Amino acid sequence: MASIVDIIYAERTTASVGADVSGEALWLSGLDFERVSGWAHRSEGFCKADVCIPVPPARARELIAGNRYNLIALAGLLGQPVVADKAHGVWCIGETAAERQRALTSLNAPDFELPDLSGRAHRLSDYRGKKVLLVSWASW
Amino acid sequence: MDLPVWQALYEELGPKGFVPFAVAFDSGGNAAAxxxxxxxxxxxxxxIDxxxxxxxxxxxxxxPxxxxxxEQGVIVRPSEPAGVTDAFRKMDRVNFSIPPAALAELQGKRKAYQDALRDWIVNGSASRFAPKRDDLVRRLxxxxxxxxxxxxxxxLGEHLAERGHRDAAKPYFEEAKRLRPESWNYKRQAWALEDPMKAGGPEFWAAVDALGAGRYYPGPDDI
Structure with a gap:
């Protein structure tokens, strides 16, 4: 069924994405698939930055239908947690524990970008060259 | 709230190449923070996160x-409570006063943490508060x-709540709390979205009491 959905993919939230929802599947165009997830379908398989994952022939139909790609099947292939609220058209595909573990044990501070009160974006890596105290707090 | 404490440290140690980067875990967004x-x-x-x-x-x-x-973007000390202790649990829950001994413990911990931070800012990897790599990976x-x-x-719950679907968000917050019961962020944020007073109300204190001898702030033993 053609729908407009919001997709939270790891740190990135993409609102109002055109998708076909069919059972557990979430089919996107190649363009939206890459915009939402960073993964693109190439001759080698699904690729992101310098990593490519081959498409297992037995699962190709679950992943690819013409020029549409199933984000939930890719999440299954990668082992990512998926939570969906179909009634409100929201999907959240998280990062795998293995990837979080790999990132943290490398000791390279994971980078991120968040807005301040005025909406100005700050990236942690903007402060390279300084000693940084990354500190959390909350109003609650 | 420790934001003024970090500001004072920034004014003192900014010229030595130090910067605090504060992140508000606040699903209430700007209005809350x-x-x-x-x-x-x-x-x-x-x-705002x-x-x-x-x-x-x-x-x-x-x-916190x-x-x-x-300076190279490498983690020197992994996540740990920042200069706080469980002494707050001795607070009088009616008038919010803290007994002098507990207050002294809180102030002492905060000072020790700031002194350790100063030591690292001045001495870098030679600081005794900068663990060796193996020790650090063990602590992670x-x-x-x-x-x-x-x-x-x-x-997903936060996204629904932000869009005004607060009731629909609840089961997702409940599932997050069930899957990660040690996260006070999930508990208190979900309470705060229901009612700003709830994050520090009877539910909060009941959950703290349920820790028994367990610690609310399992802090480092070297600061």
């Missing part, structure tokens, strides 16, 4: 938690499958 940030007159970056992204990236389960990061807590599922549920 703004009064505190404005009151602190912070000149260092103070960002509605979906608690930094909590997941650095495996933080409470506030802090990570020390060196890394997320489990249940933890990343908890984070996905929390984010």
């Amino acid at each position: 703004e009064p505190w940030i404005s009151a602190a007159n912070s000149t260092y970056p103070c960002v 509605r979906k608690h992204i930094v909590a997941e990236l650095y495996d933080m389960v409470n506030v 938690s802090a990570v020390w990061i060196d 807590h890394t997320p489990s499958d249940a933890d990343v599922r908890a984070a996905a549920n929390f984010r």
Whole structure:
């Protein structure tokens, strides 16, 4: 069924994405698939930055239908947690524990970008060259 | 709230190449965080993290938690309570007064933490508060499958709440809390979205009491 959905993919939230929802599947165009997830379908398989994952022939139909790609099947292939609220058209595909573990044990501070009160974006890596105290707090 | 404490340290140690980077775990967004940030007159970056992204990236389960990061972007100390102790549990829950001994413990811990930070800023990797790499990797807590599922549920709940679907968000917050019961961020944020007073109300104290001999702030033993 053609729908407009919001997709939270790891740190990135993409609102109002055109998708076909069919059972557990979430089919996107190649363009939206890459915009939402960073993964693109190439001759080698699904690729992101310098990593490519081959498409297992037995699962190709679950992943690819013409020029549409199933984000939930890719999440299954990668082992990512998926939570969906179909009634409100929201999907959240998280990062795998293995990837979080790999990132943290490398000791390279994971980078991120968040807005301040005025909406100005700050990236942690903007402060390279300084000693940084990354500190959390909350109003609650 | 420690924002003014970090501001004072920034004014003192900024010239030595130090910067605090404060992240508000606040699904209430600017409306929730703004009064505190404005009151602190912070000149260092103070960002708003509605979906608690930094909590997941650095495996933080409470506030204030802090990570020390060196000039090359390498973690020096992983997430740990930043200069706080469980002494707050001795607070009088009616008039919020803290017995003198508990207050002294809180102030002492805060000072010790700031002194350790100063030592690292001046001495870098030679500081005794900068653990060796093997020790550091041993100290790291890394997320489990249940933890990343908890984070996905929390984010979906936050997204629904932000769009005004607060009732629909509840089961996702509940699932996040169930999957990661040690996260005070999930508990208190979900309570705060129901009612700002609830995050520090009877439910909060009951959950703290349920810790028994367990610690609310399992802090480091070398500061």
